[in-house]
Amino acid sequence: MATGVEEHVIVHVHDGVGLIRLNRPERMNAIGALTRKQLGEAIKQAERDDAVRVVVLTGTGRAFCSGADVTEMVTEGGGGMRTPEDVGNVLRNEYMPMLTRLRTMPKPVIAAMNGPAAGIGASYALACDIRIATPEAYLLEAFVNIGLAPDGGVSWLLPRMAGTGVAYEMFFTGQPLSAIDAHRLGLINRVVPADQLEAEVRELANHLVTQPRQAMAAAKRAVNHALESSYEEALEFESYLQEAQAWSPEFAEGVQKFLARRSQK
Numbered sequence: 001m002a003t004g005v006e007e008h009v010i011v012h013v014h015d016g017v018g019l020i021r022l023n024r025p026e027r028m029n030a031i032g033a034l035t036r037k038q039l040g041e042a043i044k045q046a047e048r049d050d051a052v053r054v055v056v057l058t059g060t061g062r063a064f065c066s067g068a069d070v071t072e073m074v075t076e077g078g079g080g081m082r083t084p085e086d087v088g089n090v091l092r093n094e095y096m097p098m099l100t101r102l103r104t105m106p107k108p109v110i111a112a113m114n115g116p117a118a119g120i121g122a123s124y125a126l127a128c129d130i131r132i133a134t135p136e137a138y139l140l141e142a143f144v145n146i147g148l149a150p151d152g153g154v155s156w157l158l159p160r161m162a163g164t165g166v167a168y169e170m171f172f173t174g175q176p177l178s179a180i181d182a183h184r185l186g187l188i189n190r191v192v193p194a195d196q197l198e199a200e201v202r203e204l205a206n207h208l209v210t211q212p213r214q215a216m217a218a219a220k221r222a223v224n225h226a227l228e229s230s231y232e233e234a235l236e237f238e239s240y241l242q243e244a245q246a247w248s249p250e251f252a253e254g255v256q257k258f259l260a261r262r263s264q265k
Contacts, residue, residue: 009038010060011045016209017202018052025061031120032069036094043098047105053213054205055105057128058112064137067119070146091151095120099153102127104224106217108208112201113137113179113188123152126161129220131187132201134194138176139187145174160227162187212250 010021020042022029031039046055059065102109102124111117113133117125118140125131125139141158143150150171158167162185170177182188192200208216218241226234245251 006034007038008032008035009042011042013049013052015206016051016053017056017205018046018049018054019056019058020046022057022059022065025059025063027069027071028063028066028116029059029061029121030066030069030071032072035069036090036098040094040098043101043105047101047107053107054208055102055107055109056112056201056205057102057109057124058201059114061115062136063115063121064111064113064117065121065124066116067121067140067142095123095152099123099127104220106220107213108205108216108220110201110205112197114194114197116140116176118142118176120152123154123157126154126157126187127152130189130204132190132192132197132204133179133182133188134197135179135191136194137179137188137191139170139182140174140176141170142174144171158187212254214245214248214250215254218245 008022008024010019010023012019012021020039022031022035022039024030024035029035043055046052108130109128111125111128111131111133113125113131115134115136116138119142122139122141141150141154149155155167155171158170166177166185169175177185177187179188179191183191190200222234222238222241225237229237
């Protein structure tokens with residue numbers, strides 16, 4: 001980030017892992033105008049940087065992300081959202097590209113949920129490929145409590161990930177879904193003690209760094225395509241992807257490793 005500009009987002013790249021950390025602990029990592037700008041830049045750079053093979057998104061302090069900074073909207077010039085049209089423009093032009101990039105970039109994206117993920121914060125967590133959380137974490141869709149419909153793509157993601165009943169209950173009640181319950185419903189992959197979160201995420205990220213990147217990218221494309229396809233269309237797209245990969249260097253290397261392991265048995 002530029003000198004003299006407050007770092008609302010910290011980026012660290014090490015051994016193939018790009019760590020993106022929201023850094024507003026005093027606001028529970030709420031997202032305002034500057035945070036949106038810096039986070040958008042960080043996600044875009046992580047996608048483009050060939051040195052980054054796995055992306056981790058997390059927060060500083062006791063929250064993953066508490067959602068949009070409503071205080072900024074009310075007291076600090078609106079944070080770029082002074083009219084209803086501004087709200088729509090920010091969602092379309094700032095949030096949408098970031099969330100779409102997380103879901104579609106050809107790299108695994110892990111959400112390390114160190115605490116609550118509310119509103120647009122829950123959208124970021126759910127847009128990641130894998131979620132690892134502490135018991136203190138939860139997902140919260142509290143839009144109804146302030147008279148709003150949900151945003152950030154959760155009306156698309158939640159029904160597909162956990163069913164319409166779960167989505168409606170979260171949207172209608174505005175009550176939090178604990179990490180334990182979210183894990184039971186398949187919304188969170190693992191729940192680990194807070195003092196083990198960093199090590200658990202690092203171990204998974206380091207393992208994914210060693211996996212064939214083209215194969216992981218193709219798997220992600222296949223899943224995303226299948227979510228909007230019929231069963232037959234998904235089968236056809238898988239065939240297309242395997243045709244493109246069947247004689248790639250990654251495939252040849254993988255076959256050689258498989259044959260070597262089998263010969264040792």
